[in-house]
Amino acid sequence: MELPKRILELRELLHQHNYNYYVLDNPTISDYDFDQLLKELQSLENQYPEFADPNSPTQRVGGMITKNFETVVHEYRMYSLDNSYSREDLLDWENRIQKMLGDVPVQYTCELKYDGASISITYENGKLLRAVTRGDGFQGDDVTQNIKTIKSVPLQLKGNFPPKFDIRGEIILPLDGFEKMNQELIDIGETPYSNPRNTASGSLKLQDSSEVARRPLDCLLYSITGNNLPFPTQFDGLQAARDWSFKVPNQSKLAQNMHEVFEFIDYWDVHRHDLPYETDGVVIKVNDFHQQQELGYTAKAPRWAIAYKFKAEQVTTTLNSITYQVGRTGAITPVANLEPVQLAGTIVKRASLHNADQIEKLDLRIGDSVYVEKGGEIIPKVIGVAQRGPALEPVVYITHCPECQTELIRKEGEAQHYCPNYYGCPPQIIGRIEHYISRKAMDIEGLGGETVALLYHNGLVHDYSDLYELTVDQVIQLDRMAQKSSENLVNGIEKSKEVPFERVLFALGIRYVGETVAKKLARHYKSIEALQAASLMDLILVDEIGERIAQSVLEFFENENNQRIITRLKAFGIQFEVVEKFNPNATNKLQGKTFVVSGVFEKFNRDDLKISIEENGGKVGSSISAKTDYVIAGANMGPAKLEKATKLGVPIISEDDYIQLLNENN
Incomplete structure (x- = not known):
């Protein structure tokens, strides 16, 4: 039976649009039009299941569950690279190369060293066959289903490619995507990820590929391995990979000598901060494949390649004090207040200290000269003591909340101390109201963080249910609030009564209940009453709701303060049930199943x-x-x-x- 022509047309068209958007960064179609084409293809593939294709654009959304990742032996070993940290190291490397090759000209390919998780992807007849992690270099884990969800990884190649080959690269998490993921964690009171590299690496081993699909991962490729490759050099191979649809960064350079290699290193040591992803050095390779073969390998690394590692951005400055921030969930975060210093192009006055264990490990004392680094971390951190002043006393971690003086607690196995005064600690109260009004929650126009603090400190609100009793006459009394801005604020609060249940549920600020979990709970239970009546086991049985989330939901609804707030919100007309769209085909045939x-x-x-x-x-x-x-x-x-x-x-x-x-x- 012949493949329906429209299915083939749509697949080719969607592959091209994916390439334009995620590789060339030059979309030629709107997101809406792309989604319509994708839906059409999904419908046709459902209609003609006999023409299913594992590399169809419809497979990018994930959905596969992998409990145990199969171990796969690499057809071509994935070697490590020797590292260098100075020009002298690189000149020594060049001398060794010249000694082995003789007095012949040597060109070098210079490429940025991407800080991600190594991957090897096999293509056969232009289709993605398998993706395997580096592992120990000899064998790795099969993560094919997760890699297919990454939009910049081509499922179908174009051009004149070999019948079968492997391409190597790094799975990375761009900095803006990493910051967005961390903000979502902060919004639900969770500890943010430490750095993009570890987060990208961990993403590859997630069991649910649909969860991987939700993460803004990218794939940067740099090396093709196989038999009878149709190009003679590494630099030509990079261009061929681009022609075949792979995302190969354009920052690579062909250097005629070591002087040009040094120019490349010096330039990117400064300009790497302008890139949308992290780099930690430069990889220099002998360009000619015949010369590479002649040079061969040591037991662990190719002789024809070396990595030059950038020095981590690090400065010394004085630790003036340590202050403690209280989050909306009560988590205490210690912050180092520093003598202002320039670091990675910005003035740094504060740095993360993470928790009490970190302070104790570093043996910090106020007045120390400390090392501050901005390497793999987005936020600067104190990494050690550079010089100790005389007679300085060790830092003693606080025992009581800096805002409400409640004694702190630290549960077994948790990294942070907490203030348990959830309903009486001002930063926690203000933080919850700020979360409630935020764009992804109730999205109350005209009301921001500063105004929330003013409302609280002036006794006008004590929790987010009080917002609905505010009047223009009350608000206009606040600093910087005029008639028009006061009216906009009150109107914005009134309009929030139209916000659907799933966003209301997120706005309540239940610990561990982010946007996605709130949607699942709202769609499953349909109303706040049904959710309140759910048992621990009922909640755990909801798709993707684990015991930690379920327990947090129970604790929230068992609290009398929260019960009172929800009762008030109901009276004010907040949407606490799903407004069902009419479906004429819906039945109750599966009731109770x-x-x-x-x-x-x-x-x-x-x-x-x-x-x-x-x-x-x-x-x-x-x-x-x-x-x-x-x-x-x-x-x-x-x-x-x-x-x-x-x-x-x-x-x-x-x-x-x-x-x-x-x-x-x-």
Whole structure:
């Protein structure tokens, strides 16, 4: 049977638009139009499942669950690189090369050393076959499903490529994406990630590829390995990779001698801060492949390549004091107040100290001359003592909240101290109100952080429910508030009553309940009353809701203050239930039945299958238990789920069985 022409056209078109957007940074279509084409392709692929393609653009959204990553032996070993830290090291390396090659001209390819997670991707007949982590260099983990979700990784190549080859590169997390991810964690009271490299590396081993798809990962490629490659040099190989659709940064340079290599290093040692991702050095390679073969390898590294490592941005300055910040969840963060100093192009006055353990480990004392570094971290940090002044006493970590004087607590296994005075500590109260009014929550126009603080300190609000009793006459009395701005604020508060339930739930500030979790809970329970009535086990059975989140939700609703606030918000007209869109095909056929969905499906994508279950009265669970009625199994169902379902005697059905279940008694 011939492949429907429109499916082929759409795949080629979407591959090209992905390439334009994520590789060339030159989109030629709007996001809306792209989504419409993608939906059309999804519909056709559902209609013609016999033409499924694992490298279709529709596979980028993820959905595969991988419990155990298969170990794969690299066809071509992934070597480490020898490091150098000075010009002398590089000149010594050049002398060794010339001694082995003789008196012949040598060109060098200079490339930025990206600070990410190494990956090797195999292509066969122009299609992505497999992606494997570096591992120990001889073998790594198969993370193909996760790599396919990264938009800059081509699923289908174009041009005149070899039948089979491996391409190596780094999976990175651009700085703006990293900051956005950290802000989302801060919004739910969680500890932010420490640096982009570790976060990118950890993302590759997430079990749910749909979670990887939500992360703004990128892939920068730099080396092609294989037999009978159609180019003679590394620099030509980089251009060929670009022509085949790979994202290869344009910062690489062909250097005719070591003097030009030094020029490249000197330039990027300064300008690397202008890049959207982290680099920690320069990789210098002998350009000619024949010369590379002649030079060969040591036991662990190629003789024809070397990494020059930039020095971490580091300065010394005086530690003037340590202050302690209180977050909206009560977490205490110590901050070093420094004598102002220039670091990486900015004036630094403050630096992170993380927690009490870090202060003790560094043995800090007020008045010390300290090293401050801005390397892999976005925020400067104190990394050590440069010089100790005489008779300085060790820093003693505070025992009471700096704002409300409540004695701090530190639970076993937690890194930070907390102020338990959740409802009486001013920064926590103000922080929760600021979170409530934020753009992704209630998005109250005309109300910002400074105004919230003014409202609180003037006794006009004590929690976010008080906002709905504010009048223009009250607000206009505040500093810098005129008639128009006061009216805008009150009108903005009134308009927030139209905000849908899922955003209201996020706005409440339940610990660990971010945007995504709030959406899942709202869609599952439909109303605040149903959510309040849920037991711990009920919550855990909701897709992707773990015990920590479930326990936090229970504790929030058990608190009398929160119960009072929610009662007031209801009275003010806040949306505490999902407004259902009318679906003429919805039924109650699955009422009281709990389903677990596992694997890859032909007639549904996973999200559509879950929506179908819920629209017909069923419940979607995240894990199999004795309360599970059915497991709907697709291709590549996880073996652990299969074993558990079999052990518990839970019926395992196919998507066709599910459709038949829906059609019964019609």
